[in-house]
Amino acid sequence: MTDLPSRRLLLVHAHPDDESINNGATMARYAAEGAQVTLVTCTLGERGEVIPPALAHLTGAALGAHRLRELTAAMAELGVTDFRRLGGDGRYADSGMMGLPDNDDPACFWQADVDEAAGHLLRVIQEVRPQVLVTYDPDGGYGHPDHIQAHRVAMRAVELAADAGCAPAKVYWNRVPRTAGEDAFARLRRELPRLPFREAAALADVPGVVDDERITAEIDGGDAYTAAKAAAMAAHATQIEVHGDFFALSNELAQPVFRTEYYELVRGERGETGVLPAGGGDRASGRETDLFAGIAGIAEEAS
């Protein structure tokens, strides 16, 4: 693959919609800047709960097929053309929430052999040669079996890629810094009376919240990429209801749409930073504003 852009980003997610919620602004920015953005989704989310009553009849394979169409529409909003399912469509079934009998289905992703699944991802890595890989933390952000498994498979694939000489230079986990989360939820509670949502979620409902010091990179979506993110989230209409800067999942609890997306670097070297830490400090402890910062041999394609 000699024709790929010089900057290549790979994101590994569990279900259609996770990519837009977690990384929509980041994906839109890098796609707009001409970077290769590749999304691997591990399942079609066919055990997800459906929000619109008119679509409530969709279950199982029919829901999976519908969610793939939603994902396709979401990627159009983000300008992303390379999106794939791990091992091909339907290779791994949605595992459902933790503790349900669904988790025991031998076809579900939770029951997948991690090495075999990582082998599928390794082939994507060998083809795309991403310098940057983004996935969840070991808890999958919030404990859903498919998210935990996506983390395990992604991190195992990085090991296999290292053995094969093509490891991504940097690996990030999706994060939300506690103070930014608290600020966003304070604003949500002020706005709630004007929103069509019954109640606010709690910060504890947000995946990946950690103390601010652990955040090493932040991507500010600005108006344009935040709008693309919100449109992509809205495209996942069976799963997400979006209203302005806020959204709700099937539990109908309102959450903020984060304009800035946050990351913790867990493999590779931190590059030059663009955001100094609160209260001053040196650049070495600041946050990167580009996930490709510090990677040698990358041509600048941004205008």
Ligand SMILES: [Zn+2]
């Ligand atoms: Zn998910």
